[in-house]
Amino acid sequence: MQDSDTVTRFIYSKSNFSKTKNRAKPNAFSPFPHDELSTAHITALADDSVWTLATAALGQEAGRGAIYARADISVGEISKQHLKAIRDDDPFVRHTVVKGWPVLSDPAERKAQWLEIALVLSQQAALVAPGSPILADRTGR
Amino acid sequence: MSTAAAIQTRHAGLYSPVRSTGESDSAITLFHLVRVAREHFRSSIAVGTPLEVALAELDEAAREAALPGWNGYAAKPIDAAAYASARSFLELLPTMEEFPEISVDGDGEVELDWLADPRRALTIVVGANGRLIYAWLDGPRTCRGTEWFDEGIPSTIARAISSITSHDVRNRTKG
Numbered sequence: 001m002q003d004s005d006t007v008t009r010f011i012y013s014k015s016n017f018s019k020t021k022n023r024a025k026p027n028a029f030s031p032f033p034h035d036e037l038s039t040a041h042i043t044a045l046a047d048d049s050v051w052t053l054a055t056a057a058l059g060q061e062a063g064r065g066a067i068y069a070r071a072d073i074s075v076g077e078i079s080k081q082h083l084k085a086i087r088d089d090d091p092f093v094r095h096t097v098v099k100g101w102p103v104l105s106d107p108a109e110r111k112a113q114w115l116e117i118a119l120v121l122s123q124q125a126a127l128v129a130p131g132s133p134i135l136a137d138r139t140g141r
Numbered sequence: 142m143s144t145a146a147a148i149q150t151r152h153a154g155l156y157s158p159v160r161s162t163g164e165s166d167s168a169i170t171l172f173h174l175v176r177v178a179r180e181h182f183r184s185s186i187a188v189g190t191p192l193e194v195a196l197a198e199l200d201e202a203a204r205e206a207a208l209p210g211w212n213g214y215a216a217k218p219i220d221a222a223a224y225a226s227a228r229s230f231l232e233l234l235p236t237m238e239e240f241p242e243i244s245v246d247g248d249g250e251v252e253l254d255w256l257a258d259p260r261r262a263l264t265i266v267v268g269a270n271g272r273l274i275y276a277w278l279d280g281p282r283t284c285r286g287t288e289w290f291d292e293g294i295p296s297t298i299a300r301a302i303s304s305i306t307s308h309d310v311r312n313r314t315k316g
Contacts, residue, residue, distance in 0.1 A: 015243075
């Protein structure tokens with residue numbers, strides 16, 4: 001992916017972004033408990049198309065009943081943090097993983113480094129909220 | 142040691158316990174006067190409300206993070222010990238400081254965010270037993286670390302909060 005590409009982090013929790021500051025919070029960009037961050041590649045997509053793509057991320061899994069916002073960020077900003085965005089189209093087309101989070105044996109130091117990275121990314125990202133939450137169709141249709 | 146120094150309130154909030162090691166009549170008198178003054182302030186609606194709002198926000202975040210996977214990315218549910226530590230930490234914050242926005246992270250620990258502007262922000266993750274992991278963004282610079290709190294807020298953390306919130310106030314009061 002190019003530095004000029006854009007990926008987005010879908011936010012399924014109301015408390016993971018600040019309405020008053022109109023920005024994502026650091027925990028929106030934290031990969032915990034995984035070691036890679038799940039995003040979607042949205043370069044060249046119109047806003048409506050991004051929200052249509054968002055419905056592909058919704059499902060019957062825990063916590064994925066609604067999308068309250070998304071946080072768009074350039075791959076260039078991700079690269080500045082020595083991370084790598086790799087589009088893998090799994091589990092949905094345009095799915096992209098952000099890898100390369102520091103591996104450290106000390107859990108506290110690892111958490112501190114990941115927190116620092118997540119803080120920078122969250123403050124560089126552009127928060128976009130839909131008019132109303134994007135809901136999963138619980139009937140399975 | 143002076144009488145006043147014997148009464149320890151440094152880096153402590155309105156709700157943290159006041160301790161006194163003084164034994165003189167003046168020390169005992171001053172201790173009681175400090176307690177009365179603190180009770181007076183705590184009963185003030187203007188001073189008490191920010192903490193009450195913060196604790197309510199903590200409870201709301203805890204409710205949202207009660208189940209595994211609550212954030213859609215397999216997050217752990219909120220850790221009870223982290224919740225208790227966060228509650229204690231909030232009660233230690235000086236009442237004249239701006240309170241943080243409160244949420245839970247993927248590890249089940251409590252995240253406190255002061256987001257002054259995109260180039261100045263502080264985030265603290267409160268874990269069990271008073272562990273504080275923090276990251277601080279100040280223009281082009283960032284820093285991170287781990288501290289522990291017991292009866293008072295560590296000076297590093299206190300300085301970071303003060304720096305971020307004073308800048309936020311300056312920005313909000315500009316015309």
